[in-house]
Amino acid sequence: MAADPERVGDTRVEKASLASLLEKTLYSESLDCVHCGLCLTSCPTYRATGRETASPRGRVYLMRGLAEGRLEETELLEEEAFACLGCRACETACPSGVRYGEMLENTRAAIRFSRRGLNFATRIERLALRQIVPRAGRLRLMVVLLSLLQALGLDHLGARILPRRLADMLKLLPTIPPMAKRRRMPPHTSAIGERKGRVALFEGCVMPEFFGRVNEATRLVLSRAGYEVIVPQSQGCCGALQAHSGDLAFARNLAERNLGAFGGEVGELDAIIVTSAGCSAALREIENWVGEAGASVAAGVRDVLEFLDEADVELGLRPIAKRICYDDPCHLIHAQGIADAPRRLLEAIPDLELVAHRNPESCCGAAGIYNLTQPEMSKRVLSPKLDALVDANPEIVATANPGCALQLAAGLAERGFAASIVHPIELLEEASRP
Numbered sequence: 564m565a566a567d568p569e570r571v572g573d574t575r576v577e578k579a580s581l582a583s584l585l586e587k588t589l590y591s592e593s594l595d596c597v598h599c600g601l602c603l604t605s606c607p608t609y610r611a612t613g614r615e616t617a618s619p620r621g622r623v624y625l626m627r628g629l630a631e632g633r634l635e636e637t638e639l640l641e642e643e644a645f646a647c648l649g650c651r652a653c654e655t656a657c658p659s660g661v662r663y664g665e666m667l668e669n670t671r672a673a674i675r676f677s678r679r680g681l682n683f684a685t686r687i688e689r690l691a692l693r694q695i696v697p698r699a700g701r702l703r704l705m706v707v708l709l710s711l712l713q714a715l716g717l718d719h720l721g722a723r724i725l726p727r728r729l730a731d732m733l734k735l736l737p738t739i740p741p742m743a744k745r746r747r748m749p750p751h752t753s754a755i756g757e758r759k760g761r762v763a764l765f766e767g768c769v770m771p772e773f774f775g776r777v778n779e780a781t782r783l784v785l786s787r788a789g790y791e792v793i794v795p796q797s798q799g800c801c802g803a804l805q806a807h808s809g810d811l812a813f814a815r816n817l818a819e820r821n822l823g824a825f826g827g828e829v830g831e832l833d834a835i836i837v838t839s840a841g842c843s844a845a846l847r848e849i850e851n852w853v854g855e856a857g858a859s860v861a862a863g864v865r866d867v868l869e870f871l872d873e874a875d876v877e878l879g880l881r882p883i884a885k886r887i888c889y890d891d892p893c894h895l896i897h898a899q900g901i902a903d904a905p906r907r908l909l910e911a912i913p914d915l916e917l918v919a920h921r922n923p924e925s926c927c928g929a930a931g932i933y934n935l936t937q938p939e940m941s942k943r944v945l946s947p948k949l950d951a952l953v954d955a956n957p958e959i960v961a962t963a964n965p966g967c968a969l970q971l972a973a974g975l976a977e978r979g980f981a982a983s984i985v986h987p988i989e990l991l992e993e994a995s996r997p
């Protein structure tokens with residue numbers, strides 16, 4: 564694969580690092596796959612298509628072909644690498660410990676690096692992921708413009724008259740919260756009652772704008788549980804979306820910024836608390852991008868539900884008499900192995916009836932920005948989950964990742980099913996409210 568020099572300058576990926584990516588990382592990791600096929604049925608794209616090349620085993624085979632330089636035509640690999648959800652259900656199923664998520668990011672980076680010029684869709688994606696998402700001021704401005712659009716009802720008009728793909732994007736947009744709910748967290752919150760420790764809160768990039776209520780609930784619950792909460796002001800976007808899209812160089816820059824924000828203080832902290840499963844998975848694997856320098860930060864990262872469950876905190880919970888389904892975000896269950904903690908916390912709320920639905924562990928199709936880049940497959944993947952949720956008939960659906968929350972909300976609304984979509988920490992906050 565010949566590299567485009569312009570793109571090399573753009574991504575700051577050097578030829579040597581591409582060679583190392585392919586030969587040392589991708590090739591050696593692909594050897595772990597013994598072609599047993601135990602991952603096939605766990606893969607949503609394989610289940611949807613029945614194609615071997617759309618399965619984890621098929622994709623690993625293609626990746627190995629790329630690393631060995633045997634792949635003469637790379638179009639099929641390019642197509643399958645970007646049609647993969649990156650949900651990592653195959654990692655959970657794999658008995659050989661294939662690190663599929665990391666291989667996928669490396670493959671996408673190699674593909675992006677080798678392309679001669681970027682197509683229009685990739686340019687837009689890169690612009691959004693480099694110039695808007697990680698830049699708080701620009702993101703805020705965009706959200707303000709979107710809220711104006713909604714206030715004037717132009718989003719409904721757009722959904723009717725725009726081409727289908729753009730209309731689908733508008734439907735995924737949640738109601739923008741009022742400005743008061745989009746404030747950044749205060750840098751310091753004292754512990755209430757007996758002091759148990761000190762934690763740092765990772766805010767994320769999109770979370771404060773669309774899910775500020777989740778960060779606020781987290782801050783309040785931690786403080787009620789006896790933890791002093793600090794919010795390092797120099798923190799930024801975790802880089803997960805950029806890495807998933809193959810822009811590893813930019814993800815590394817973002818990771819280094821967070822090392823500076825959390826690294827120096829991590830020794831004095833009990834944990835770095837994260838409220839979005841995609842972000843906690845990325846920060847836990849920060850060493851993949853920055854090497855050993857990220858070890859102490861990675862070791863301190865805890866998803867808020869995992870932390871509260873481990874800490875076994877006493878919150879004096881009051882009843883919430885509702886029927887609820889919990890749906891596992893892939894980056895919590897498959898990337899971090901966290902499935903029981905959220906359920907245990909929800910079960911601790913008196914009168915909250917936690918009902919299982921039959922498809923909690925399969926991807927919802929959001930997968931970062933997959934629902935924007937691959938809308939058809941995203942809907943096919945989402946459909947069985949919606950069937951299961953509608954059959955279970957909950958009043959509340961809880962999930963712990965912002966992308967999943969938006970995807971489930973849009974899908975259930977399209978089916979005319981009225982359920983509120985919340986993060987479990989919001990229910991804990993409500994139940995522990997003084």
Ligand code: SF4
Nearest residue numbers: 606647648650651653
């Ligand atoms: S990450 Fe998900 S979609 Fe991709 S190969 Fe693995 S199971 Fe299939």
Ligand code: SF4
Nearest residue numbers: 596597599600602657
């Ligand atoms: S389960 Fe693991 S070892 Fe078996 S085919 Fe899938 S990726 Fe390869």
